[in-house]
Amino acid sequence: MNCPRDWPEPIVRVQSLSDSGISEIPERYVKPPTDRPISLSSSSQSDVNIPIIDLQGLFDNESKSFSGLKSSLIYEQISEACRNWGFFQVVNHGVPPELMDQAREVWQEFFHQPVEMKQCYANSPKTYEGYGSRLGVEKGAILDWSDYYFLHYLPCSFKDHKKWPALPVSLREVIEEYSKQVVNFGGRLMKVLSANLGLSEDYLENAFGGEDNIGACLRVNFYPKCPQPDLTLGLSPHSDPGGLTFLLPDQHVAGLQVRHNGHWITVKPASHAFIVNIGDQVQILSNAIYKSVEHRVVVNSAEERVSLAYFYNPRGDLMIQPAKELVTPQNPPLYPARTFNEYRLYIRTKGPQGKSQLGESQKSSTS
Ligand code: OGA
Ligand code: NI
Numbered sequence: 001m002n003c004p005r006d007w008p009e010p011i012v013r014v015q016s017l018s019d020s021g022i023s024e025i026p027e028r029y030v031k032p033p034t035d036r037p038i039s040l041s042s043s044s045q046s047d048v049n050i051p052i053i054d055l056q057g058l059f060d061n062e063s064k065s066f067s068g069l070k071s072s073l074i075y076e077q078i079s080e081a082c083r084n085w086g087f088f089q090v091v092n093h094g095v096p097p098e099l100m101d102q103a104r105e106v107w108q109e110f111f112h113q114p115v116e117m118k119q120c121y122a123n124s125p126k127t128y129e130g131y132g133s134r135l136g137v138e139k140g141a142i143l144d145w146s147d148y149y150f151l152h153y154l155p156c157s158f159k160d161h162k163k164w165p166a167l168p169v170s171l172r173e174v175i176e177e178y179s180k181q182v183v184n185f186g187g188r189l190m191k192v193l194s195a196n197l198g199l200s201e202d203y204l205e206n207a208f209g210g211e212d213n214i215g216a217c218l219r220v221n222f223y224p225k226c227p228q229p230d231l232t233l234g235l236s237p238h239s240d241p242g243g244l245t246f247l248l249p250d251q252h253v254a255g256l257q258v259r260h261n262g263h264w265i266t267v268k269p270a271s272h273a274f275i276v277n278i279g280d281q282v283q284i285l286s287n288a289i290y291k292s293v294e295h296r297v298v299v300n301s302a303e304e305r306v307s308l309a310y311f312y313n314p315r316g317d318l319m320i321q322p323a324k325e326l327v328t329p330q331n332p333p334l335y336p337a338r339t340f341n342e343y344r345l346y347i348r349t350k351g352p353q354g355k356s357q358l359g360e361s362q363k364s365s366t367s
Pocket of ligand 1: 221240249255295
């Protein structure tokens with residue numbers, strides 16, 4: 001099975017719509033009443049935040065002042081966050097704060113170029129690489145209020161700088177370094193998750209294909225100002241299909257909401273934190289000890305928003321299935337073995353649809 005070569009309808013850039021100064025959004029962005037940001041079927045909670053974990057010293061083996069006790073405390077906090085939330089923020093993760101700012105800035109600059117400059121990178125559903133404005137190829141689908149840019153970093157054979165924007169001039173260099181650092185951090189965190197699951201440290205990374213073969217790709221989301229933010233969403237509810245996601249959110253504008261105990265929790269980003277979340281492949285490998293969690297993005301009329309989602313994924317052609325070590329007569333395997341390539345086609349064809357790709361109905365996750 002393959003994705004079609006072309007989109008079912010002409011692509012409209014949401015940024016152009018927003019810039020045109022319309023006061024009402026076109027019908028194809030208007031969600032049915034139950035799916036809107038504020039609806040009777042889902043309440044929001046504003047006084048709760050996802051856990052924030054300080055990783056200071058965790059990866060710093062040389063540090064004499066860092067006791068094993070403190071390290072085990074951090075492992076414990078991560079374990080708890082993975083089990084109970086599937087979503088947490090990390091600070092003091094080792095990726096330089098200036099690099100995070102630069103990475104966000106080059107993409108802001110990219111999106112603020114004239115539309116003709118960006119059109120050279122227009123993407124197709126075949127690979128999704130490049131400048132895009134929809135996820136899914138179903139004709140007549142109701143669309144989300146966002147544009148994005150999608151690119152590959154790993155495996156090396158997928159990386160093609162020509163598919164990364166040439167302008168602003170520093171973009172390729174900054175994103176190359178940013179990618180290296182995020183992937184390095186991702187590998188370290190995978191070790192912590194493996195150990196916390198009672199597996200060997202390298203288990204998850206090996207299951208993903210090993211250091212040089214994992215998939216790492218970046219999706220930069222651009223959410224333009226929206227004249228009727230109560231009628232639409234920047235990104236519809238979904239769980240991330242891959243392994244782990246490292247999100248660099250907008251430092252000033254909130255918008256990401258996470259589903260927790262039936263409520264939508266608005267994430268309040270800590271300074272220079274990454275938001276980490278469990279993807280479907282880790283749910284499968286851990287046989288649902290860790291669960292991927294639904295999230296969505298709301299937009300607003302006052303400010304645009306930019307976020308960088310780094311996806312740490314298995315190599316596309318490897319079979320992913322529950323770890324044998326975690327399967328017992330009491331805990332039979334909950335998922336069949338599938339390759340990530342096969343798995344990812346669902347969201348690439350249908351667009352964001354809650355957690356239905358894991359066989360979980362959208363209703364059950366609200367309760
Ligand atoms: C994503 C995502 C959240 C955000 O790109 O998968 O969930 O805040 N992004 O943009
Ligand atoms: Ni996501």
